[in-house]
Amino acid sequence: MHMADALISPAVGGTMWAATAVLTVYSARKLKEEMDDRKVPLMGVMGALIFAAQMINFTIPGTGSSGHLGGGLLLAVLLGPHAAFLTMASILTIQAMFFADGGLLSLGCNIFNMGFFPCFIAFPLVYKRIAASGPKSIFAAALAASIAALGIGALGVVVETVFSAISELTFRTFVLLMLPIHLAIGVVEGLVTASIIGFVSRTRPEIFETDSYSGCPIRSSLPLTGKRNSTKSALLAVVLVAALVGGLLSWFSSTNPDGLEWAVARSSGDADLRSARGKIHNLLAAIQKKIAFLPDYDFRKDQQEQSAVGEKTKGKDDAWPSVSAGTSISGILGGAMSLALAGLIGFGIRIFRRRGRQDGTEG
Amino acid sequence: MSHHLVEVRELKFAYPDGTPALNGVNFRITHGESVALVGANGAGKSTLLLHLNGYLVPQAGSVRIGDIPITKNTLKHVRQVVGMVFQDPDDQLFLPRVYDDVAFGPTNLGLPPDEVKQRTLNALALVGAEHLRDRPPYKLSGGEKRAVSIATVLAMSPSILVMDEPTSNLDPRSRRQLIRLLSEFDHTKIIATHDMDMVLDLCSRAIVLRNGEVAADGAARDILGDLELLDSSGLEKPLRMQGCPICGNH
C-alpha cells in the first residue's frame, strides 16, 4: 500500500508532505504537554517491535496466503494517537530510507495514509466508540477499526495516484483493484490486532488502567468504563465511514457522464434493473459492462483532451500524433547519448579514484 | 570524605501488588570500599540497588548518599554521584553510535560541547574502547558492550559505582578483562553478583541478603568461607575454594 515517487506529481507530493509536517509538529507538541518522559524510549522500542513484527509473515487459514501486521491501530491503542502517529511515521521513514518502500517524496503520502488514518480517524472514531461498551467489545472494535483504516488508506492511495495523473489508471479501475484486497487485509489485521490486545489485557490488565508505580509504562488511552449507548455510537461511526467511502465513490462516478447509470442504461434496457434476479446480479452485470468499455473510454477521453493540444506538436502529420510528446525522435537519440555520457563520466571518475588510491592517497 | 558515603537505614519496601522485597536493611559503606552484594535470586539485590539512585522510594527507612538524603530535589545530583550499570547492556546502549551513548550523560548534565567531548573520550579510554567509538552497538561483542556500558556511566564522573551482575554472559577472557578493569578503579564499588570468584578477587567486604534482610555483613574472605551461611542463603563457595575435583584436596 505504499505510494511510489514515480507515480506522484510534485503538487500532490508537496501537499501531502505539508499535511504530514503539520501533523508531526502537532503530535510532538501534544506529547510534550503530556510530559511523560517514559514515552520517549517506549515509542522507539514499540516501533522496533512493530517493524520486526511486520517482517514475520503468518498464513491466513483457508487461503494459504501470507499476511502481515500493519500496526498503526495497535500502536494507537497502546500509546495513544499522538505517540502512535509519530511511531508509525518513523517506521515508514526507515522503510523508505532502507527498503525503498515508497520514496522519500511520497513519504508524506504514506505517513498520511498509514499513520493519520489509523491513529487519528480509525482509532478515535471507530475503535474507541465501540470498545467503550466494555472489554467484550474490544474484538469488534479492533476489527471494525482495522477495516476502516485500511479501506480509507487504500482510498487515499488511489486518490493521490489519480490526482497526480501520471498513471493511466482511472479512479474506478484502481479502486476496484485496491479496495477489495485491502478490506480483506483489514479483516486479517483486525483479527490479529484484536487477539494481541486481548492477550495483553489478559496477562497484564494493568497496562490499560491508569498509572501505577509498579512501573506500568503506559497511560490509559482506552476508557474501559463503559457508556451504555455506545452501540449506537458504534453504529453511527460505521455508518459515517461507509457514507464517506460511498460518497467519494459516487462523487467520482457522477462527475463522469459515463457513469454507472450510463453503463447500465446502455445495456438491454431497464428490464435488467427490474428483473427478479435481484440487485446483486444487476451490480455484477453493470460492473462487467463498465470494464468492457474501459479501454475505449480512455482512448476517447484522451482524444478529446489532446485535440486542443494537437496544434502545438511538431508532428509532420496533422492527423496524428494525438499525444503531445515531450520527446521527439531526436530526443530519444539525445537521451541515449546522455545516458552513455553519464556512464562514461562515472567510469572515468572510478578509474581516477582507483589510481588515486593506488598512489597511496585516500580518496 | 563523607561525600562518598552510602548509608541505608531500616529500609523497607514492598511492591504495589503486595510482594515484600526488603524488610529493614541496614548498612553503611565508606569511601573507596569495594562491597559485594550477594544472595539468591529474589533475595532483593536488584530492588536494593534501585533505591541507591532514587528510582525506587523506600516505604520506611532512608537512604543517604554523601550527607544528602535522596529526595525529589536531590535526584539529579544523586544520579551524577551514583553511577549505575545494569545487567543487560542493550538496555543502556540506546543510541545508534557508541560515541553518542557515552556522550548522553555529560550532555544531559548541561556541560559545554568541548567538555562533553573530553569526558566521552576519557571514559572510552578508561575502559579501553576508544576504537569502538563509531561502531553501532549491535556490532559489538558481549565484552565490548559491557565495557562501553560502563563507559557511559563513567562519563558522568561518579564517585560511587553500582553494578548489577557485571560478569554475567561474558566469556572467560572478557570476564578476566572486566575484573582487571574494575580493580583499577578507585571509586566506591557496590556489586550485586552471583560470581563468587569475582567477589574474592575484587571485594574486601560482602553483604549477604536473604529474604529481604541482611543475613551477614563483613569481610569477604570470612563470609565466603562460611559454608553454613552460604548454604542457608542459597549460595556456594567460590569455585576456587571448593575441593579440587581431580586430586580431592580441600
Add this chain to the structure above:
Amino acid sequence: MRSVESPFSDIGRLDSLAGKKTPIHGVDPRVKVLTTIYFMALVVSFGKYDPAGLAPLIIYPIAVMVIGDIPFGYIAKKLLIASPFVLSVALFNPILDQSPALAVGPFIVTGGVLSFVSIMAKYVLTVSAGLTLIACTGVDAICSALAGMGVPRAFTIQLLFLYRYIFVLGQEAVRMARARALRSFGNKGMGMTAYSSMIGHLLLRTLDRAQRIHLAMLCRGFDGEIRSAEISGLRLWDLLYLAGWSSLFTLLRLYNLPAWLGRELGRLI
C-alpha cells in the same frame, strides 16, 4: 528463517556503507539531504511523456555511487526488489493509452509506452538517489540534519531509538520464531493465533525493556529534555556541493539536453 533475518542484515549493510570515509561522506548531511530532495522534486516534475529528458539526471546517483564507493550491484538489486508495485501500476499505461505519439522508422510508439518508460525512469532516479543518500550519510547524521532543519526533536530522537532497537527486537523475534518453528514439525507457516501470541509475548517483553531503558536514561541525568550535540557549521565545500548540483539539476530541467544532443548528432550525420 531467512525471510526474517535478511532485512536486518540488509540494514546493517547499508549502515556499514555509511561508515566509509570518502569526500561524499564528508559533506554536511543537511546539504546532502537538501540536494537529494531537490533532485527528487525536479525528477518528479518532468512531464508525463518525456522520458528522454530524464536521462542525463542519472549522473547524480552515478557520481555519488562512484565517489562514495557504493557498489552498483547492491543498489541495482534493491531497485529490482522494490519495483513490483510501481511496475504493476505503470504497466497499465501502455495498455490503457494506445494513442500514437511518435514514429521511429516503421514503428509507432504510443503515448502509453512513453509514459511507462518515464515512470520507470523516475523510479530508478528517485530510488537510487534515496538509497545513495542513506548509504553515504548514515541514520544518525540524517537525524541530526533533520533536527537542524526544524523537524521536532521528539520525532528524530525516536527515529534514532527505533533504528537502534530494530536489531535487538529483530533478534528476539527471530529467536522466538525459530523456537516455534522447531516445535511445529513440518506444518508450513505460522497461523494467526500463534503469531498473535508470539507478538503478544514480544510486546510484553518490549514494555519491560522500555522501562529498563528509561531507567538507564534517568541514571544518566535524563529529565525529559532532549538535548542535542552541537552541529558543526557549513563549510565552503558544502555550499559549493549544494550550489553546484542544484544548478546542474535546474539547467537540465529547463533545457532539454537530450533533444539538443540528438539534433546536433542528426546534423552531423
